[in-house]
Amino acid sequence: MALKNSFWLFFLGCLIAITLEIIFFSPISPDLLQLPVASSVSVSPPNNQLQRVTKLGEGLLKAPEDIAVDENGILYTATRDGWIRRLHRNGSWENWKNLQSQGLLGISTAKGGGLFVCDSDKGSLLKLTEDGITVLASHFDGSKIKIADDVIESSDGSIYFSVASTKFSLHNWYLDLLEAKPHGQLLKYDPSTDQTSLVLDGLYFANGVALSKDEDFLVVCETFRFRCLKYWLKGETKGETEIFVDNLPAGPDNINLAPDGSFWIALVQIIYEGREFVHTSKALKHVIANFPELVKYVIGPTKSAAVINVGANGNILKRFGDPNGTVMSFVTSALEFQDHLYLGSLNTDFVGKLPLK
Ligand SMILES: *[C@@H]1O[C@H](CO)[C@@H](O)[C@H](O)[C@H]1NC(C)=O
Ligand SMILES: *[C@@H]1O[C@H](CO)[C@@H](O)[C@H](O)[C@H]1NC(C)=O
Ligand SMILES: [Ca+2]
Ligand SMILES: [Ca+2]
Numbered sequence: 001m002a003l004k005n006s007f008w009l010f011f012l013g014c015l016i017a018i019t020l021e022i023i024f025f026s027p028i029s030p031d032l033l034q035l036p037v038a039s040s041v042s043v044s045p046p047n048n049q050l051q052r053v054t055k056l057g058e059g060l061l062k063a064p065e066d067i068a069v070d071e072n073g074i075l076y077t078a079t080r081d082g083w084i085r086r087l088h089r090n091g092s093w094e095n096w097k098n099l100q101s102q103g104l105l106g107i108s109t110a111k112g113g114g115l116f117v118c119d120s121d122k123g124s125l126l127k128l129t130e131d132g133i134t135v136l137a138s139h140f141d142g143s144k145i146k147i148a149d150d151v152i153e154s155s156d157g158s159i160y161f162s163v164a165s166t167k168f169s170l171h172n173w174y175l176d177l178l179e180a181k182p183h184g185q186l187l188k189y190d191p192s193t194d195q196t197s198l199v200l201d202g203l204y205f206a207n208g209v210a211l212s213k214d215e216d217f218l219v220v221c222e223t224f225r226f227r228c229l230k231y232w233l234k235g236e237t238k239g240e241t242e243i244f245v246d247n248l249p250a251g252p253d254n255i256n257l258a259p260d261g262s263f264w265i266a267l268v269q270i271i272y273e274g275r276e277f278v279h280t281s282k283a284l285k286h287v288i289a290n291f292p293e294l295v296k297y298v299i300g301p302t303k304s305a306a307v308i309n310v311g312a313n314g315n316i317l318k319r320f321g322d323p324n325g326t327v328m329s330f331v332t333s334a335l336e337f338q339d340h341l342y343l344g345s346l347n348t349d350f351v352g353k354l355p356l357k
Contacts, residue, residue, distance in 0.1 A: 026286045027172075028179040033279035035271065036226040036247045049320035050305050051327040053343060053352030057093050061085060064344045064351050066150070066254050066333045070109045073337075077344060077351055078104035078117060084128060087351075097128050103170045106150030106162075106208065106254060118148035118161060120170040125151060125161050125189060137161075137189050137196045147173065150209045150254055152218070154233070159189040160199065162206035162220055174295050176205060177224055177270060178285045186220050186231070200231060200241060208255035208333075210263055212312060219244050219263060221252035228252050228265065230314070245314045250306060254333035254344070258309065262317060264334035264341065267306040272298060305331035307343070320354070328352050 057064075057077075064077035064085075075087040076096070082104065084097045103121030110116055114129035116136075123145040124138040136159065138145055147164035154160065165183040168176040176183060184206030186199040200206075204225035211218050216235060221228040227246035232238050250267035258264055271279065278284050278298045288294045303325035309318040320341075322328045330347035336356065343352035 023286055026289050028175050028289045030178055030282050030285040031180045033180040035276055044319050046321040046323045050322035053327060053354045055350035056353050058350040060093055061349055061351060063346045065346055066106045067335045067342045067344045067351060068107045068109045069337045076107060076115055078107050108152050111153055116151040118151055120147040123148055140187055140196050149207050152209045152211050154211055154215055157191055160209055160218060162186055162209050164205045164207060174299055175289055177299060178289050207253050210255040210257050213261040219255055221255050223251035223253060226251060245310050256335045258336040261312050263310045264336055265308050265310055266331045266333050268330060269302040269304045272302055301330040303329045305329050307331060307334040
């Protein structure tokens with residue numbers, strides 16, 4: 001009896017020690033993730049439209065996350081091997097600039113020529129021109145910028161860019177998801193003063209940024225909150241924030257203004273269907289955060305793709321998908337140009353081109 005008791009005491013002691021170890025040495029202090037509720041927003045059911053793409057630059061482009069097109073119709077993409085590659089109108093690809101980075105994310109064209117690039121590896125906002133590369137911002141508020149995510153330039157010269165997380169880096173972004181706290185920011189770089197200032201704080205993985213057609217508001221997507229926010233830049237509500245679209249069926253990534261004033265938003269399926277429980281248990285989150293080998297079984301982008309077209313009023317107008325990822329999966333950006341949708345992905349070696357008419 002005494003032996004049996006001491007065994008159980010020993011066993012209990014070990015269990016408590018392991019639990020304390022997991023919690024005290026946990027790299028996260030988690031909240032519960034707010035999963036999207038069955039949407040009141042009408043989202044048409046998934047379809048196979050994204051399987052109709054033609055593949056541009058197949059084999060050459062390693063995970064082209066974002067896409068931009070300049071005024072001459074030259075298409076740019078940032079790839080995982082650090083290259084900015086561009087497609088000329090004659091159909092030939094050029095290796096334009098190598099940035100020695102494995103974390104290039106959002107890009108957008110500069111109004112006076114050139115390209116803005118978010119480098120989440122080095123934590124910087126860059127401007128590339130034919131002549132060279134300039135670091136516009138690498139620090140904010142005394143700290144090194146971490147996941148610089150997406151960027152857009154307004155007509156007044158201000159450059160708005162998102163920082164997905166001020167706590168975690170791109171290689172352990174999943175800790176940010178497990179922690180489920182709003183570590184994201186929207187920053188503004190002013191080229192006339194060379195200063196970076198805070199626009200919005202407390203965002204849940206701030207990702208794509210886009211300006212409305214009249215530049216009266218800006219939209220910033222919060223991937224881990226399944227919504228995008230609208231930040232007013234002009235008018236009576238200037239400086240105020242409201243929800244642009246929420247309860248999205250997956251996490252919004254990059255967003256681009258369409259010629260008609262609507263927006264294209266790429267949705268990434270970061271929550272495995274049937275494994276939502278992981279995100280509603282702090283104990284499980286601690287366990288997974290301590291054993292990163294478990295991550296691939298429970299979180300991360302799944303093999304599907306979806307993009308939505310959202311009107312300037314926040315109504316979802318269209319939805320295109322590849323639910324099984326047969327042709328495209330993990331689509332991170334959708335850009336409309338001359339009646340075609342160009343699709344970037346972190347899981348392909350090409351850019352998809354889909355006719356819209
Ligand atoms: C296509 O255009 C680019 C830029 O003008 C040029 O450098 C390249 O040589 C052209 N390629 C072909 C195959 O014509
Ligand atoms: C996806 O795959 C499943 C199983 O392979 C199949 O039954 C289903 O029809 C596919 N759905 C689409 C939309 O292709
Ligand atoms: Ca972009
Ligand atoms: Ca992004």
